Amino acid sequence: MSYDQKQIAIIGAGASGMMAGIYASLNGGKVTIFEKNDRVGKKLAITGKGRCNVTNDCENEEFLKNVISNPKFLYASISNFNTSDTKAFFENIGIPLKTERGRRVFPVSDNAHDIVNGLKKACLDYGCTIKNEKVLDILIKENQVKGIKTSRKEYDFDSVIVATGGISYPQTGSDGDGFLFAKRLGIEVSNLVPSLVPLETYECVSSMMGLSLKNVTLSVKNKENGKIVFSEMGEMLFTHFGISGPLVLSASCHMKDMKSDKYSVSIDFKPALDQKTLDKRILNDFSEQKNKDFQNSLGKLLPAKIIPYIIKESQIPPDSKVNSITKEQRHDLVNVIKGLTLNIKGFRPIREAIITQGGISVKEIKPSTMESKKYKGLFFCGEVIDVDAYTGGYNLQIAFSTGVLAGASACM
Numbered sequence: 222m223s224y225d226q227k228q229i230a231i232i233g234a235g236a237s238g239m240m241a242g243i244y245a246s247l248n249g250g251k252v253t254i255f256e257k258n259d260r261v262g263k264k265l266a267i268t269g270k271g272r273c274n275v276t277n278d279c280e281n282e283e284f285l286k287n288v289i290s291n292p293k294f295l296y297a298s299i300s301n302f303n304t305s306d307t308k309a310f311f312e313n314i315g316i317p318l319k320t321e322r323g324r325r326v327f328p329v330s331d332n333a334h335d336i337v338n339g340l341k342k343a344c345l346d347y348g349c350t351i352k353n354e355k356v357l358d359i360l361i362k363e364n365q366v367k368g369i370k371t372s373r374k375e376y377d378f379d380s381v382i383v384a385t386g387g388i389s390y391p392q393t394g395s396d397g398d399g400f401l402f403a404k405r406l407g408i409e410v411s412n413l414v415p416s417l418v419p420l421e422t423y424e425c426v427s428s429m430m431g432l433s434l435k436n437v438t439l440s441v442k443n444k445e446n447g448k449i450v451f452s453e454m455g456e457m458l459f460t461h462f463g464i465s466g467p468l469v470l471s472a473s474c475h476m477k478d479m480k481s482d483k484y485s486v487s488i489d490f491k492p493a494l495d496q497k498t499l500d501k502r503i504l505n506d507f508s509e510q511k512n513k514d515f516q517n518s519l520g521k522l523l524p525a526k527i528i529p530y531i532i533k534e535s536q537i538p539p540d541s542k543v544n545s546i547t548k549e550q551r552h553d554l555v556n557v558i559k560g561l562t563l564n565i566k567g568f569r570p571i572r573e574a575i576i577t578q579g580g581i582s583v584k585e586i587k588p589s590t591m592e593s594k595k596y597k598g599l600f601f602c603g604e605v606i607d608v609d610a611y612t613g614g615y616n617l618q619i620a621f622s623t624g625v626l627a628g629a630s631a632c633m
Contacts, residue, residue, distance in 0.1 A: 230378040234261035237603025238384030239340040240624035246347035248632035257355035262337035273333030277614035294583040302625040366598030380631035387577025399605040409582040415574030419465035429459035438489040580607040590630035602627040
């Protein structure tokens, strides 16, 4: 070990922390990673429903379009270590990857633990030390990092990288430590809210609980100004409390300053059919079953679990004979199928969110290095920073890109 080898502490052994450790070691640093959990990568191990969507196979420009908060801040980090670099990294450490629908990249094994174990092994192979200790404070003297204080002792370090994550899934250790460190140091932390999170509705939709729908269009309206803030086609799920699934998680990112009754969602169950074509389809179905009750006539058009709710919303008596339904009633039915409206009560609790929106203000961090503008030797990476993106591998890529840049910069 050379006399001037930089001593680097990393707080948090998640996706960004382990990647920071690897690249700090590769750049000549002597790295110690502090993890308060009994094992590394607890949150990483449950991402992508346990499959771990490591990145998205897209170019930098497209990637930044999928970043919701502060995309410009990430330009330097994604240019330095992009999605192709992430794929190459995992292939090089012996974890083959595959690309699925929506350009989502997963390990071939479909096992997130392979990613966690691969990162941990790489950390150890490159010389990182991993300590199972809770960091209590960052030690600063004359606006420069001097070390850290843990539950066991004080340590001297040249640089400290904060990679503590957000406050979603607190059972995995993401309980806001990094934000406490920042606030003690007078570093601005923007408002913390859940993102990529299910939504609670005022309407009771529990009768449809468990119903998963594909190829529907979900639109979100801000009722205060009448503007549509999100509209996309994809997959969603009804739950006991409201709605969830990929479409809903993406929609939640656009629902700013959430409060009760500010937003409504509209679901188009047949986006491939315009109203006129859908009416013809319904007429055709009705003609084949003229003597049936209305409640038994929609089986070819809609999933069984949703039919009672659609009938209720159409206000057509369920025991009406199909041949007695008027043109106006059909019009009402078409409107419901093309635009079922649900009023949003609020987000589910932040512990159920995939990520945290908000965090260390990007105004406090140098985007070219991830170093604090106020304190020399203090770096931030991953979800602790106020950057977040849609679901689809983008948020893990942010963790990897900012981790790599922080790790390399901490050695300079």
